[in-house]
Amino acid sequence: MEKRPATRYDFRCEAEFCKRGSSATFHGFLSDISLTGCYMEIMTPEPVGTNVEILFQANGALVRLPGVVRVVHPSMGMGIEFAQLSPESAQALHGLVKAQAAGAS
DSSP: OOOOSSOOEEEEEEEEEEETTOOOOEEEEEEEEOSSEEEEEOSSOOOTTOEEEEEEEETTEEEEEEEEEEEEETTTEEEEEEOSOOHHHHHHHHHHHHHHHHHHO
16 A cells, blocks of 8 residues: 555656765666655665755756655665755646656556
């Protein structure tokens, strides 16, 4: 049974993340996204509870989404729940998810 509060959609793109407050970035791939979170494929995921910021390009714009690592799959990736989105980030995320949902129909 699905526990997530929002439907996730396939969304494959290169992305970076950094621990909040750090300038060191790490590269991976987003594999899905929803209004409440995403999954990032990366060989060295951060521990559960780590505050991160995801950065990627979508529709020609840089999208920056803060979140918290909620699940870790060693050597595979991590599930991230978005948290404390700015109004601009929330609007960009909503538009992106709406486009993915339209493409999934």
